[in-house]
Amino acid sequence: MRGRVAALALASPLALILLAFLLVPIGTIVVVSFFDYDSVRMFPAFVWTNYEELLLSPITWKTYLLTLWFAAVTWAICLAIGFIVAYFLAFHVHSALMQTVLFLICTIPFWTSNVIRMISWIPFLGRNGILNSALLSMGAIDQPLEFLLFSDFAVVLAYVHLYALFMVVPIFNSMVRIDRSLVEAARDAGASEWQVLRNVIIPLARPGIAIGSILVVAVVMGDFVTVRLMSGGQSASVGLMMVNAMSLLQYPAAAANAVVLLVVVLLMIAAMLRVVDIRKEL
Amino acid sequence: MQGGRRSRAFWPLAAFFALFVAFLYGPTVTIVVLSFQGPEGGLTFPMRGFSTRWFANLFETQMVGDFGGSFLRSLMLGAIVTVVTVVVSFMAGLAFRRRFPGSTALFYLAVASLIVPSVLISLGIGLMFRLIGVDPAWWSSGLGAHLTWTLPFGLLIMFAVFNRFSPAYEEAARDLGATLWQTIRHVVVPILLPSLIGVGLFGFTLSYDEFARSLYTAGTFNTLPLEIYGMTTNVTTPVLYALGTVTTAVSFVVIGLAIGGVVLLQRRRGGG
Numbered sequence: 001m002r003g004r005v006a007a008l009a010l011a012s013p014l015a016l017i018l019l020a021f022l023l024v025p026i027g028t029i030v031v032v033s034f035f036d037y038d039s040v041r042m043f044p045a046f047v048w049t050n051y052e053e054l055l056l057s058p059i060t061w062k063t064y065l066l067t068l069w070f071a072a073v074t075w076a077i078c079l080a081i082g083f084i085v086a087y088f089l090a091f092h093v094h095s096a097l098m099q100t101v102l103f104l105i106c107t108i109p110f111w112t113s114n115v116i117r118m119i120s121w122i123p124f125l126g127r128n129g130i131l132n133s134a135l136l137s138m139g140a141i142d143q144p145l146e147f148l149l150f151s152d153f154a155v156v157l158a159y160v161h162l163y164a165l166f167m168v169v170p171i172f173n174s175m176v177r178i179d180r181s182l183v184e185a186a187r188d189a190g191a192s193e194w195q196v197l198r199n200v201i202i203p204l205a206r207p208g209i210a211i212g213s214i215l216v217v218a219v220v221m222g223d224f225v226t227v228r229l230m231s232g233g234q235s236a237s238v239g240l241m242m243v244n245a246m247s248l249l250q251y252p253a254a255a256a257n258a259v260v261l262l263v264v265v266l267l268m269i270a271a272m273l274r275v276v277d278i279r280k281e282l
Numbered sequence: 283m284q285g286g287r288r289s290r291a292f293w294p295l296a297a298f299f300a301l302f303v304a305f306l307y308g309p310t311v312t313i314v315v316l317s318f319q320g321p322e323g324g325l326t327f328p329m330r331g332f333s334t335r336w337f338a339n340l341f342e343t344q345m346v347g348d349f350g351g352s353f354l355r356s357l358m359l360g361a362i363v364t365v366v367t368v369v370v371s372f373m374a375g376l377a378f379r380r381r382f383p384g385s386t387a388l389f390y391l392a393v394a395s396l397i398v399p400s401v402l403i404s405l406g407i408g409l410m411f412r413l414i415g416v417d418p419a420w421w422s423s424g425l426g427a428h429l430t431w432t433l434p435f436g437l438l439i440m441f442a443v444f445n446r447f448s449p450a451y452e453e454a455a456r457d458l459g460a461t462l463w464q465t466i467r468h469v470v471v472p473i474l475l476p477s478l479i480g481v482g483l484f485g486f487t488l489s490y491d492e493f494a495r496s497l498y499t500a501g502t503f504n505t506l507p508l509e510i511y512g513m514t515t516n517v518t519t520p521v522l523y524a525l526g527t528v529t530t531a532v533s534f535v536v537i538g539l540a541i542g543g544v545v546l547l548q549r550r551r552g553g554g
Contacts, residue, residue, distance in 0.1 A: 014437065022398070025405075112310070122325055126325065130312070218397045239399065243401065
């Protein structure tokens, strides 16, 4: 009994912070999404107009589709890269020290600024950037490619650059926990390297793949910074739609959009969670 | 596989890994080089000479807004977030070793905090402060917003750590007559110190670089990422890169200190 009280006391700061800065704010968004507003302020009310305007506008649907498309493409590329990198680290690097060092090398960029990492693509992708100059001098193109910077291509590239790590870490974490004797057994039974990968490693790495997928999808679905910076204002995302509504002081409209986005993201994650029980994976 | 024999797949995989690392670091290296661009130079290559004038520009407030102030605010906020994250995650980690009323709900709440898009949390906290009529500020709403991001990371790390932590040490301490507080202070904390440093590293760097969660919560005065973001729209000189270089250097120093600290601790322990 005393232990339970102590545990409650120890957990209470976390609970209070999450209550005050996660639950109550989300509650606020839900409440405000029913408020009415004019061009200068919002007033308490209970109207559905914010949702009606949002859901009846074709722009909303187009933006949601575009965001889903960004999420899908980024997810597929991150999965491919993350899996290969994690597989290399977990099964082909044998010294524990080397493994730690290489893993840290992959992790360090995660601890630096995202905005700076986006900016750092400018000298590469710009009209007079490294890539265009290189292609020009090789004679592969005779005019600078315009689509490199400020395009959907640049947006996806930046997403992969920023978030591939979200895939590497959980998959690596699942893979290092795979019992090596299972791999040995499969080999002894005559499985080729490919068969080991398909029938032993991939099924056992599934929880890591699921967690990585959840992280990547969640972060891309809610993004607006990358889309705005990397597309140069030429593309859109749901997050950007919200931020634009906010800057026009249309708080209830932004709030309604936020509620819809939250529902969409939670549904996607619920679907992915059917594959894995996170609590068991820690 | 044992005994140094490398499979046929090794070299292609190693090459892929090397490309991935080049992809991760290449752009950052480029802007570090370009931040030393000569006075006539632009945002892309070629380098027109070599100078440190863009770094000097950075500290002239009228040139690029409030770099010094925002930098200081970000450092202070990062420091506060670090301390709170380490203490609160550690306490919660201790608590989660046993079931308590609401433990499952709290766990899912923490996971949700990681998954709910940052912009939503920023928006929610901003609206909440507006409704209760309090002006948002980096040390109040901003701090709270950052904690919703760093605490789940801290908690997940503490879970992983306590899963591998044997309760035998605490039992031994208790058998020798240590109080609960003494056990934590002299046994648990020293053993877990490297992991606590790791949690602190997450706390600081995530806060120091956070943009979306600061957007509607930082109040009147910008934090550094907000300042940088503002610059991207109206600065077209290598000052932008100089700023990037300085920010990244700070991150690297912090990462280096944390990793160095952990290695040092482990070495001292290994030496007995």
